[in-house]
Amino acid sequence: MRYALKFAYDGTKFEGYARQPKMITIEGEIIRALKAKSIAQDLQSASRTDRGVSAAGNVIVIETDFALKGIIPALNSELEGIHFHGIAKVPEDFNPRHAEQRWYRYVFLKGHCPPVRELGKASKLFLGEHDFRLLSKKDTGHEKTVLAIDSITFTETGEFVYADIKAQRFLWEMVRRMLSVIVSVAEEKTDAVTVEKLLTGESALKGGIKPLPPENLVLMDVVYDLEFRSVVTGHSYFADEVKSLRGRAEVISLVAEALRGPE
Amino acid sequence: MRYALKFAYDGTKFEGYARQPKMITIEGEIIRALKAKSIAQDLQSASRTDRGVSAAGNVIVIETDFALKGIIPALNSELEGIHFHGIAKVPEDFNPRHAEQRWYRYVFLKGHCPPVRELGKASKLFLGEHDFRLLSKKDTGHEKTVLAIDSITFTETGEFVYADIKAQRFLWEMVRRMLSVIVSVAEEKTDAVTVEKLLTGESALKGGIKPLPPENLVLMDVVYDLEFRSVVTGHSYFADEVKSLRGRAEVISLVAEALRGPE
Numbered sequence: 001m002r003y004a005l006k007f008a009y010d011g012t013k014f015e016g017y018a019r020q021p022k023m024i025t026i027e028g029e030i031i032r033a034l035k036a037k038s039i040a041q042d043l044q045s046a047s048r049t050d051r052g053v054s055a056a057g058n059v060i061v062i063e064t065d066f067a068l069k070g071i072i073p074a075l076n077s078e079l080e081g082i083h084f085h086g087i088a089k090v091p092e093d094f095n096p097r098h099a100e101q102r103w104y105r106y107v108f109l110k111g112h113c114p115p116v117r118e119l120g121k122a123s124k125l126f127l128g129e130h131d132f133r134l135l136s137k138k139d140t141g142h143e144k145t146v147l148a149i150d151s152i153t154f155t156e157t158g159e160f161v162y163a164d165i166k167a168q169r170f171l172w173e174m175v176r177r178m179l180s181v182i183v184s185v186a187e188e189k190t191d192a193v194t195v196e197k198l199l200t201g202e203s204a205l206k207g208g209i210k211p212l213p214p215e216n217l218v219l220m221d222v223v224y225d226l227e228f229r230s231v232v233t234g235h236s237y238f239a240d241e242v243k244s245l246r247g248r249a250e251v252i253s254l255v256a257e258a259l260r261g262p263e
Numbered sequence: 264m265r266y267a268l269k270f271a272y273d274g275t276k277f278e279g280y281a282r283q284p285k286m287i288t289i290e291g292e293i294i295r296a297l298k299a300k301s302i303a304q305d306l307q308s309a310s311r312t313d314r315g316v317s318a319a320g321n322v323i324v325i326e327t328d329f330a331l332k333g334i335i336p337a338l339n340s341e342l343e344g345i346h347f348h349g350i351a352k353v354p355e356d357f358n359p360r361h362a363e364q365r366w367y368r369y370v371f372l373k374g375h376c377p378p379v380r381e382l383g384k385a386s387k388l389f390l391g392e393h394d395f396r397l398l399s400k401k402d403t404g405h406e407k408t409v410l411a412i413d414s415i416t417f418t419e420t421g422e423f424v425y426a427d428i429k430a431q432r433f434l435w436e437m438v439r440r441m442l443s444v445i446v447s448v449a450e451e452k453t454d455a456v457t458v459e460k461l462l463t464g465e466s467a468l469k470g471g472i473k474p475l476p477p478e479n480l481v482l483m484d485v486v487y488d489l490e491f492r493s494v495v496t497g498h499s500y501f502a503d504e505v506k507s508l509r510g511r512a513e514v515i516s517l518v519a520e521a522l523r524g525p526e
């Protein structure tokens with residue numbers, strides 16, 4: 001049988017996504033777990049996220065005779081920082097690279113990014129079909145660089161601003177480079193004409209584009225015409241990590257307060 | 264001239280406090296900076312905090328001919344994760360170990376510790392003078408283990424509970440071991456009679472005491488009969504670290520949400 005499996009991970013705990021000899025990567029760890037549990041020898045991935053980027057819903061496809069109900073508990077018992085939570089049977093010709101849509105979310109700290117109104121205005125320049133060659137890490141030569149952005153929205157929530165970006169596919173480092181330019185436009189450091197030239201592949205930005213840090217980016221979902229069956233197994237890793245990070249942030253903010261000097 | 268210097272640090276970025284050959288410690292880094300700037304060759308520390316513990320106001324004493332106003336800017340330009348922010352002239356016989364009071368704060372996440380009322384009740388057992396020998400990492404033999412706790416208070420603030428503990432001095436790992444027992448009493452896992460025996464040095468806890476994790480503890484201040492002059496210099500390190508930790512916590516909580524399954 002062929003299955004699509006949906007899974008989450010903390011990207012900061014691995015040396016990138018794609019398998020690499022002698023490196024602890026997300027794909028490499030999953031292959032190790034698949035072999036350890038005699039489920040499969042190989043897999044195909046939907047999205048090779050950039051090093052440091054996390055996911056709530058990336059997808060792999062495997063071929064296996066393992067009982068459907070046993071696959072996710074077996075994998076999760078072998079992995080830390082990676083957690084499977086959905087499964088769907090797929091046809092023999094199903095290719096996880098061909099998704100209907102990919103959804104990324106970038107987490108800004110409120111007050112550390114331009115106002116949502118300005119970000120929204122700047123992002124309109126990027127909607128629809130463009131050549132994103134100059135907005136990816138490098139032109140690999142064999143990937144089509146013309147593609148369409150379905151939507152970019154900015155939402156304020158408590159102390160954060162979410163940037164949600166949806167498209168059928170993205171190029172290497174494209175989300176973080178595009179958001180970097182959107183911030184620059186919203187801050188009036190880059191103008192619309194320059195962005196137009198960038199989006200036709202005509203001329204790159206002077207000084208290049210510094211992609212936003214990967215730690216704040218999450219691949220939220222990869223969407224197919226499939227119904228994933230949700231499988232919930234024990235998963236204290238992520239809850240514990242959130243708890244520990246919130247505590248650490250509070251501790252360091254107490255330290256930072258001491259440096260402000262008298263009022 | 265002899266000066267007391269007040270400083271803050273992120274304890275998680277160093278391999279402990281006390282100088283150690285070949286290790287990056289807080290004291291070691293400060294000595295390196297003092298030498299690099301030709302300010303002094305040595306120092307005396309007020310508190311050797313446990314590995315992983317941070318500080319808002321630890322204190323060192325140095326002898327130097329360096330101009331008072333230049334000392335803190337010179338040191339801060341050499342250090343990362345350690346930041347000086349106060350200075351006071353002290354008499355020749357001033358010993359930083361002899362403080363009037365030391366103040367530690369432990370940061371609990373609300374909902375991940377017993378109710379404040381129960382913690383407050385349990386902590387009353389520890390107030391005043393006791394033999395804390397069985398509440399420290401080990402009896403070094405040359406340190407007096409009888410000492411007095413001045414106060415222990417618990418305060419709820421937003422998503423955290425602060426435990427503030429004040430005493431003239433503390434033993435090795437004592438704050439984290441004492442709080443561990445207070446939590447155990449508040450959870451009714453340890454009774455008052457057992458604590459009494461512990462505090463006379465009569466009998467240790469069965470199974471030992473697991474100190475609470477150091478990352479959530481901050482040495483808030485070391486108090487002397489001195490007026491420290493506040494010196495504010497640029498310090499983006501701690502603000503950047505808070506920002507990065509809060510963003511990371513939000514990212515991982517988005518990942519954790521995906522694992523909850525359908526409502």
